[in-house]
Amino acid sequence: MSALQRLCRSVNLPTIRSFTTARPILSESPTTTKPAGLYQFFENNEPLPKQNWTGRAWKADELRQKSFDDLHKLWYVLLKERNLLATQREEAKRLRIPKMVWTNSGRMKKCQKSMARIKFVLYERHREFENTVSKTVE
Numbered sequence: 001m002s003a004l005q006r007l008c009r010s011v012n013l014p015t016i017r018s019f020t021t022a023r024p025i026l027s028e029s030p031t032t033t034k035p036a037g038l039y040q041f042f043e044n045n046e047p048l049p050k051q052n053w054t055g056r057a058w059k060a061d062e063l064r065q066k067s068f069d070d071l072h073k074l075w076y077v078l079l080k081e082r083n084l085l086a087t088q089r090e091e092a093k094r095l096r097i098p099k100m101v102w103t104n105s106g107r108m109k110k111c112q113k114s115m116a117r118i119k120f121v122l123y124e125r126h127r128e129f130e131n132t133v134s135k136t137v138e
Contacts, residue, residue, distance in 0.1 A: 054106070057113040063121045075118055082111045 063071065085108050092102050099105075 054110065057110040058117055060117045060121055063117055064124075068122075068125075071118055071122065075115065078111050078115050078118075082108070082115070085111065 058074070063074075066074070085104050088104050089108075092099075
């Protein structure tokens with residue numbers, strides 16, 4: 001029994017249905033690196049992983065030094081992270097776990113800030129390009 005389940009039982013929540021994301025083993029291949037399908041939206045094949053400390057959001061100065069391809073890749077990594085966090089939030093709602101017990105709002109904000117800063121940096125680059133083109137035409 002996980003620490004989260006024990007904590008939920010000590011809070012005297014209504015009966016919680018059990019939920020597992022374990023996939024049936026089709027082959028005995030020990031080298032399964034990436035989860036496929038919907039399992040990409042669960043961390044470590046757990047519906048609600050343990051709370052752990054995460055890093056900070058990307059700063060605009062750091063993003064300005066990245067190439068367009070790097071920013072494009074980072075955008076999709078952050079998009080996948082945002083979808084994973086939304087899945088966890090909905091799973092916590094489904095299990096009726098109070099926000100005091102489990103929340104991922106800090107990670108969600110960091111993800112949203114980073115995505116907003118990527119858009120801002122790309123807008124700055126686009127604006128500079130437009131200014132350069134307009135000066136060249138004149």
